[in-house]
Amino acid sequence: xxxxxxxxxxxxxxxxxxxxxxxxxxxxxxxxxxxxxxxxxxxxxxxxxxxxxxxxxxxxxxxxxxxxxxxxxxxxxxxxxxxxxxxxxxxxxxxxxxxxxxxxxxxxxxxxxxxxxxxxxxxxxxxxxxxxxxxxxxxxxxxxxxxxxxxxxxxxxxxxxxxxxxxxxxxxxx
Amino acid sequence: xxxxxxxxxxxxxxxxxxxxxxxxxxxxxxxxxxxxxxxxxxxxxxxxxxxxxxxxxxxxxxxxxxxxxxxxxxx
Numbered sequence: 001x002x003x004x005x006x007x008x009x010x011x012x013x014x015x016x017x018x019x020x021x022x023x024x025x026x027x028x029x030x031x032x033x034x035x036x037x038x039x040x041x042x043x044x045x046x047x048x049x050x051x052x053x054x055x056x057x058x059x060x061x062x063x064x065x066x067x068x069x070x071x072x073x074x075x076x077x078x079x080x081x082x083x084x085x086x087x088x089x090x091x092x093x094x095x096x097x098x099x100x101x102x103x104x105x106x107x108x109x110x111x112x113x114x115x116x117x118x119x120x121x122x123x124x125x126x127x128x129x130x131x132x133x134x135x136x137x138x139x140x141x142x143x144x145x146x147x148x149x150x151x152x153x154x155x156x157x158x159x160x161x162x163x164x165x166x167x168x169x170x171x172x173x174x
Numbered sequence: 175x176x177x178x179x180x181x182x183x184x185x186x187x188x189x190x191x192x193x194x195x196x197x198x199x200x201x202x203x204x205x206x207x208x209x210x211x212x213x214x215x216x217x218x219x220x221x222x223x224x225x226x227x228x229x230x231x232x233x234x235x236x237x238x239x240x241x242x243x244x245x246x247x248x249x
Contacts, residue, residue, distance in 0.1 A: 079181055086198045151181075154195035 037129025
């Protein structure tokens with residue numbers, strides 16, 4: 001069922017705000033991960049790990065879930081569909097993969113943060129940071145954002161079939 | 175981040191429009207290459223790529239595992 005225009009615009013506004021927030025939060029996480037990796041001050045490393053856990057659990061994961069849900073609602077509630085256009089399908093797969101990796105990665109971050117809270121300075125300095133996951137995640141999120149903005153042409157087989165059916169229906173009605 | 179206005183109907187799909195577009199093919203090839211590269215790096219590094227990679231410090235004096243946490247729990 002297609003959304004009425006007012007609802008579609010509201011859903012779009014929500015989706016844009018949440019998606020941009022997800023990218024911004026991932027950037028903040030990357031800054032913390034880099035700080036933990038590069039710093040030679042135990043306090044900074046300890047604080048960075050605690051902040052990475054809090055940012056991940058209470059900002060990045062919720063935003064990722066909401067971005068996926070609002071994106072799903074928008075695709076299914078508009079003529080774009082979820083599997084009619086290659087760009088929508090690829091954006092959905094990449095977002096889902098990014099969210100899955102994020103959720104699977106968070107227990108490690110929580111364990112590291114818990115250890116950073118209780119270990120002595122020397123041990124904390126040996127921890128290093130977390131750069132690979134947020135960096136790769138950001139690349140994926142930026143690719144998804146670019147796909148959403150450019151909307152490159154290309155219908156899937158299902159999309160071609162649906163469009164042909166739609167044209168047939170329009171012709172019969174007229 | 176999409177502008178989810180209805181997609182324009184555009185011209186009748188030509189044979190070139192109904193096949194997989196070139197950008198999708200390039201996207202898939204680059205994606206597959208990057209995925210293979212990541213798997214190779216993971217295998218070469220013994221699967222250690224997350225924060226646990228940095229937790230070898232647990233062998234050092236002064237490191238304290240939080241209550242209820244085991245080294246395997248860090249995985």
